[in-house]
Amino acid sequence: MSRTIGIYIETFFWSRHSLAGYPVQRATSTPVTSACFVMSLLIGGCTGAPQLASPWTSSGIQVDGSDVDWSHRRYVLEAVPLTLSVANDAEFFYLCAVTTDRGLQMRILGSGMELWVDPKGGTRTYFGVRVPPIDGQQFRRESGFEGGTLGGNRRGAGVGAGVQPAVSDSHLTAAFGExxxxxxxxxxxxxxxxxxxxxxxxxxxxQVQLSYERGRLVYEARVPLHHFGHPSFELRAGERPVGVALRVPVPEMPLGGQFAGEQPVPGRDGGGLDRRGGGGVGGVGDFSGDRRGRASGRARPRRVPTEPLEQWIRIQLSAGGA
Structure with a gap:
C-alpha cells in the first residue's frame, strides 16, 4: 500500500526547519494550480521509490545549469535540503536537482554524479549518464589538503599531522568550476x-549541465523519450511510470584522504541520498564543515564512503501535448 510522505511545493519564501540538528530549508506550501502540478510524493508499495507526476512543458527547457526555468516546479523532501524538479515534452524528459548541503556537494566533487533511467519503472540501472569527478590530486595540492582530510577533528585533537583545516569556500568554488x-x-x-x-x-x-554559485549546486539534465543508440529505449508518456535515479558512486580516492590507519565505518557513508535506493533520503555527515553544512575552520574525523548514494524515483510522464 502506498503512503503519502510530507512534501511541499517550493516557493520563493523559505522557512528554516531544524531536523536532528540539521537546519533544513523547508519550502512553504502553496495551493496547487495548473502551474504547480503535483500535490504529494508517494512511496510505492512494491519498490519503495517515491512517485511523482511530470508536468507538460510546451516551450521546452534550456539545459544550461540554471534553475530559472523551474519556478513553482520544485519538490522538497522534508528530511534534507534537496529540491527536485521534473518535466517533459513530446521529445525529452528534464530533471533539475539543487542542493546547498556541503557534505553532498563534496561527495559529488570526489565521485561525480550519475542519472539512471529504467524504462520499465523499476530500479534497474539500464541507461545512465555520468558526470565524472574532478582531479582529486590536483584539488588537494591547490587547496592545501595534501595528505589530510577535508574537514573534521577527533575530540581533543588540534590541527596537526594528517589533519587539515576545512576547505575554504574559494577553493570549493574553484573546484566546482571544473x-x-x-x-x-x-x-x-x-x-x-x-x-x-x-x-x-x-x-x-x-544534455547535462551543472552550476555552482554562493553555495548552491544545480544539476540539470535531459534525456530523449526515444533513444536509438546503445542502450536503446522508449519512454512512453501517459503509460506506466519510468524509474529514474540520481546516483553518486563510491570515490576511488577521497578528495581529502583519511587519517593514517583509519578504517571505513561499515554501513555508514556519511549521509546524503539513501544508499539503499529506497524512498527516503538520509542525513548528511562528516564530509566538510560543521553539521549545518558550513566550513567550520577546524578539523574532525571523516567517515570514508563505503557504498554509493542512490535515490530512485518513479516518474509518471505527461501526455498533455500528445
Missing part, C-alpha cells in the same frame, strides 16, 4: 561500465 560548462560526459549501460565518452553540443539529445 564541473561547470561544456565538458565530457559518459553514457553507461551498467554501474560497472566505464562508459562511452561524449562532449555534448547544443543539438545533442542527451
Amino acid at each position: 564541473l561547470v560548462g561544456r565538458r565530457d560526459i559518459y553514457i553507461l549501460d551498467s554501474t560497472e561500465d566505464e562508459g562511452d565518452r561524449i562532449m555534448p553540443v547544443r543539438d545533442d539529445l542527451v
